[in-house]
Amino acid sequence: MTQSALRDGPLPAAALIERPTLRFLTCGSVDDGKSTLIGRLLYEQNMVFDDQMAALERDTVKHGTTGEVMDFALLVDGLEAEREQGITIDVAYRYFKTPRRSFIVADTPGHEQYTRNMATGASNADLAILLVDARKGLLTQTHRHATIVSLIGIKHVVLAINKIDLVDYSQVVFDAIEADFRRFADKLGFKIITAIPLSARNGDNLSVRSAKTPWYRGPALLTHLEAVDVTDDRAERPFRMPVQWVNRPHLDFRGFVGTIASGRIKAGDEIVVANSGRTSTVARIVTADGDRPNAEAGDAVTLTLTDEIDVARGDVFALPKARPEVSDQFSAHLIWMSEEPLQFGRSYFLKLATRTVPATVGSLQYRLDINTFAQDEAATLRLNEVGLADITANVPVAFDPYADNEVMGAFILVDRATNATVAAGLVDHGLRKATNVFRHDGTVSRTDRARLKHQKPGVLWFTGLSGAGKSTIANRVEAKLNTAGVHTIMLDGDNVRHGLNKDLGFSQADRLENIRRVAEVARLMADAGLIVLCSFISPFLEERRLAREICAEGEFVEIFVDTPIATCIERDPKGLYKKALAGEIKNFTGVDQAYEPPEEPDVVVGRDNEGIEKAAATVIEALVHRGFIDRFDDLVDWAI
Known part of the structure; x- marks a missing residue:
């Protein structure tokens, strides 16, 4: 019996209808045959030109790993390093088409070092082909890739048990691997798992069913890919449109450009700006082909509104009765992609849809054991590890749980110093009980309050080592300002820990929270028109940057009290250095914990x-020079 006689037979009438383009990826452990599968599939669909075949023959001799047999992996592995090492490094995208369907395939690397590239390839896929070497069975990287596929929300999985020829086409081996995977994947939430025995090298069960596996009654891989139904239901979900750009070519036109992430919209619909809560009505839906009466998910459009409301890049349009969550805190799964481990309290850039804001990882709820799904306690996340963490953004952002909306629930964390992506994130849920909280502008503004006091509000942030003289100098400054009639308030590191922050310890996460709370209070006090003096060691650049970003622009003055460590130890006003040097106090700044001096302080x-x-x-002279206070003669004479 020939292979052609074993073709799966006529498909149902519904399957003969050309379906939407299917995006799928190949994943699995290294050397499981992912590139070979794609290369052979392209070859069998006559997608390889004569000159490519000639080049493939030459490359097989030079780089091939299959002896004299054509090495189809080289059709996909385009990088020289990939050919030399026989592994996939980067994600390779290929397009092909059959009479029944068009396909975009992402061939992703299997090596653990390049897991981040695999996650990138999975981000836009509808289906995953998870390859397993029949000789080896499920490996740790198989578990890791299956877990990432599940987190990203792919519901259709093909378990491609490859190299079945190397185990004599054994049904026993196939059944055992399939059973192991189904037990493992029981908690992953896949909708459909289709197991297929394959020999990508020889083409068995790739395009047609093979006579060498008569015990297998399922479809060939290509037949399954042509027929699988991965319905795009984004248009049925609540309307979301992240604003990418505000188009203002002239005074008579102001449009908001973006791609609709989900739902539908039509002219005349009332919409709301998620962050501010301001509402308006859609006047026009403008496209490159002219105005349209309506649009839906996937459409790139420009919306004009009937009202002049404040909208900027990063804002999200929604329907008033179906808004996204808006919060500065949420819980999310992180896939860690950096060789530098996660640092709690460190400020990263969070990029969600079209919004970029500073954010920190406040705590790690658990690290996921990808083999057992146990939720382990962990101090950090390292390269390729997955965990559930609490994220705090500097400002509220609009989002949906990733399970409800992939666009509004997916984000990345970017290192602010290197601009490298350190993590991919999937929002699980918001951490606020109330998600309909919006900022409201009062009748009396902060400018009105400051005008009554004849001063510009501001936050003076005194930083330096313990014993440097921060509080002493700040006290002296406040006393002189008060004498001159300047309205002030002082926040001292020790004092706030007796009340506002008495629930916090001295872990790295608690220290960051201590600074965040103080900065938020200082911002509120500045809103009242006050000059706020804050005296805190605040040893890290990132936490002082966080404080500056919380405060209003131009109102934060970083004052570095640059007293040498030797002088601080000699003063030791509270006896803390003596205890720290004796080992009685751990993680004491200046002794066994570093102090990062300001790079560009405003005042030294x-x-x-x-x-x-x-x-x-x-x-005080710096305050006068920066316009925070007038040149009161008695104050300035004393200052100068």
Whole structure:
């Protein structure tokens, strides 16, 4: 019996209808045959030109791993390093078409080092082909890739048990691997798992069923791919459109450009800006081909509104009765992609839809054991590890759980120093009980309050080592300002831990939260028109950057009290250095924990044994120069 006689037979009438383009990826452990499968599939669909075949023959001799047999993996592995090492490094995208369907396939790397590339390839796929070497069975990387596929929301999986020829086409081996995978995947939530025995090298069960596996009664791989139904239901979900650009070519036109992530919209519909809660009505739906009466998910459009409301890049349009969550805190699964481990409290850029904001990872709820799905306690996440973490953004962002909306629930974390992507994130749920919380502008503005006080509100942030003289200088500055009639308030590191922050310890996460709370309070006090003096060691650049970003632009003054460590130890006003040097206090700044000096402080005092009076005068003169206070004669005479 020939292979052609074993073709799966006529498909149902519904399957003969050309279906939408199917995006799928190949994944699995290294050397499981992913590139070979795609290369052979392209060859069998006559998608390889004569010159490519000639090049393939030459490359097989030079780089091939299959002896004299054509190495179809080389059709896909385009990088020289891939050919030399016999592995896939980058994601390779290929397009092909059959009479029944068009396909876009992402061939992703199997090596653990390049797991992040695999996650990238999976992000836009409808189906995953998970390859397993029949000789080896399920491996750790198989588990990792299956877990990532599940987290990303792919519901259709083909378990391609490859190299079945190397185990004599054994049904026993096939059945055992399939059973193992189904037990493993029981908690992953896949909708359909289709197991197929394959020999990608020889083409068995690839395009047609093979006579060498008469015990297998399922479809060939290509037949399954042609018929599988992966319905796109984005248009049926609540309307979401992240604003990518505000188009203002002239005074008579103001349009908001973006691609509709989900749902439908029509002219005349009322919409809301998710972050601000401001509403308006859609006046026009403009496209390159002219105005349209309506649009739906996937359409790139420009919306014009009937009202002049404040909308910027990163805002999200929604329907008033079906809004996304808006919060600065949410729980999310992280797929860690950096060789540098996760650092709690470190400020990253969070990019969600068209919005980019600073954010930190506050805590790690658990690290996922990809072999047992146990939720392990962990101090951090390392390369290729997956965990559930709590994320805090500097400002509220609009989002949906990833399970409800892939566009509005997926994000990346970017290292602010290197611009490298360190993690892919999938929003699980918001951490606020109330998600309909919006900022409201009062009748009396912060400008009105400051005008009554004849001063510009601001936050003076004194940073330096313990014993540097921060509180002493800040106290002296406040006393002189108060004498001159300037309205002030002081927040001291020790004092706030007796009340506002008495629930916090001295772990890295708690220290960051301590600074965040103080900065938020300082911002509120500045809104009242006050000059707020904050005295905190705040040893890390990132936490001081966080404080600056929380405060209003132009109102944060970083004052570095640059007293040498030797002088601080000699002063030791609270006896803390003595205890730290004796090992009685751990993680003490300046002893066994680093202090990161400001890179570009606004004001520097405390050097060369500078006295308190001179340091305070320097600070006050800086306030006058920056326009925070008027040049009161008695104050300035004293300062100068």
